Amino acid sequence: MYPEKGSDIIQPLFPWIGGKQALYRMIIDRFPSDYRERKYVEVFGGGASVLLNKDRSVREAINDRNSNLVNLYRMVRERPLELQDRLRYVLNSREDFDTIKRRLAQGHNKDPVKWAADFFQLIKQSYGGGGTSFGGSPRSMRAAFPIIDAVAERLQYVVIENMDFERFIKNQDGPGTLFYLDPPYVLTEDYYGKLFGPPDHFRLADLLMEAQGLWLLSYNYCDTVVALYSVPGIYIEKVERINNLAQRYDPGAVYEEVFISNYDTSIVLPDQISLTGYAPVERNFIWK
Structure with missing residues (x-):
């Protein structure tokens, strides 16, 4: 039996990491109905929005190639x-921001708590959560303490890894696995340095086509992605989300994305079952 259910109100530590806010409810609603009984695996952990807001599964694992991020989750x-305690008296200062940015670039793995605090401060105080430029907005570190406590509790049964996605997928794959993947989007690879490059989109597609487990993939809507996954047995659904970074100058702007899976996501979850059994819901499939 899996552990107690997860909370529907846990807020990610930094949901905007990578410039995207995951619409985790839309994603969870597309999981297979038995996902709680499957091994749940997030390949590109990021802000862990989905993991933190879904019910617990029998086994759970999360991975990210960014060692700063993985160390933070381990310390949380x-x-x-x-x-x-490290964050309690942090000031929202450009000079401090530049200092910890230089310190992170040099690395200080001998003190993992200090390392985690520096990275948390860098993300929280940077513009758009990108970790590069000082945001100049008032942010309280103490306001995040209840979130840190909630996330610490939620991560107690979670395996946290820091490895290349190919190795991680092969280690975790099996008939009872459910993968959720939110990789860097096409044409955003420069944001991730050497951690993910353009050829990795093709490497990822090849891996998923051979996977034994079920998988759900979030991507930007573009010709490259659609061409890679338009093969028999794959479902591609087009969706739209609010473009949060564009709201300042273009209110109502939306961003086109796709959900790609190797199973039919139009079969609804148990709490949505109709009197006649599983009822399909409307999905904007552009390939199936």
Whole structure:
């Protein structure tokens, strides 16, 4: 039996990381009805919005190639009070921001709590959560402490890895696995440095076509992505989400994305079952 259910109100530590806010409810609604009984695996962990807001599964694992991010999650899980003490008197200062940015670039792995606190501060105080330029907006570190506590509790049964996505997928794959993947989007690879490059989109597609488990993939809507996954047995659904970064100068702007899966996501979850059984819901499939 899987552990207690996850909370529907846990807020990610930084949901905007990578410039995107995951519409986690839309994603969870597309999981197979038995996802709680499957091994749940997030390949590109990022802000972990989906993991933090879904019910627990029998086994769970999350991975990210960014060692700064993975160390932060480990410290949130294992040493949350020490992390909060490091953050308690942090000032929202451009000079401090530039100092920790230089310190992170040099690396200080010998003190993982300090390392995690620096990265958390960098993301929280940067413009758009990108970690590059000072945002100049008033942000309280202490306001995040209840979130750190909630995330620490939620991560207690979660395996946290820091490895290349190919190795991670092969390690976790099996008939009882459900993968959720939110990779860097096409034409955004420069944001991730050497962690993910244009050829990796093709490598990822090849891996998923051979996977034994079920998988759901979020991507930007573009010709490259559609061409890669327009093969028999694959479902591609086109969706729109609010473009949060564009709201300042273009209110109502939307961003086109796709959900891609190797199973039919139009079969609804148990709490939506009709009197006649599983009822399909409307999906804007552009390939199936």
